[in-house]
Amino acid sequence: MGAIGRPMAAHVARAFETKVWNRTIERAASFAQEHGLRVAADPSELVSWADVIITCLPTSADVTAVAHGAAADWREGQLLVDATSGDPAEARELAAWLAARGVAFVDAPVSGGTTGAEAGNLTVMLGGEPPHVGRAETVVRPYSGKIRHVGPVGAGHALKAINNALLAVNIQAAGEGLAALVKLGVKGAVALEVINASSGYSNVSQNLIPERVLTRAWPRTFRLALLDKDVGVALKVLEDTGVPHDAISVAKQALGKARAVLGEEADHVELIKEIEKAAGVVIE
Structure with missing residues (x-):
């Protein structure tokens, strides 16, 4: 949970029942204690628990590694919203991999920096199919000032x-x-x-x-x-x-x-x- 991801997660936690995971588990534990949340031991536990998963990692390769690490736990009807500043081509590949498991994908990178994240006033660029984008809008709204559906999967990135x-x-x-x-x-x-x-x-x-x-x-x-x-x-x-x-x-x-x-x-x-x-x- 970095300078932008941590305040984003705080806004989400105030709006929805939330469980958190971070590759540096101490960060997740500190955040969970501050906000009264539960910490997932690993991505598999998080994916097994959640209907909607939000990722915010340094690269699309990191997101793919996390998603593949929980390969056996994805289930039909879930949605992955990727707030990473990612790679469009890699996002399309991951979306296809998830779709084969009945899971929807929307890329949802943000702009506005730490100030926007803390204020819940980020600009969010959504890439995906309209029905999935509609679900994603609901989830990202707590930390957003402007939300735009900009095109198909990868367009946001x-x-x-x-x-x-x-x-x-x-x-x-x-x-x-x-x-x-x-x-x-x-x-x-x-x-x-x-x-x-x-x-x-x-x-x-x-x-x-x-x-x-x-x-x-x-x-x-x-x-x-x-x-x-x-x-x-x-x-x-x-x-x-x-x-x-x-x-x-x-x-x-x-x-x-x-x-x-x-x-x-x-x-x-x-x-x-x-x-x-x-x-x-x-x-x-």
């Missing part, structure tokens, strides 16, 4: 990956542009004031850079490693659909280099640290 690729491109472009402006004598705060009143503004320029870079606070809310993974998924979506992907390819390369230097725990906005280092400047 594809949209989330593209959204995060746009985030990555924005971070890189804003970091590079601001570094150049500071070297030319423009204060970072002044540059952002103008940009945010002009056509180049984004969430990165309006919120992330003022709150994290100018302050040098660098809070860790979303790992750069996970953004790197998501951009890799987006790149694969573009390649598979035959769409040019120059900008996102460059962002993927930059994230990979920063991840190698900064490590697995670095926050996604810390990409700008590497831009500052290469430029020999501090954006402030």
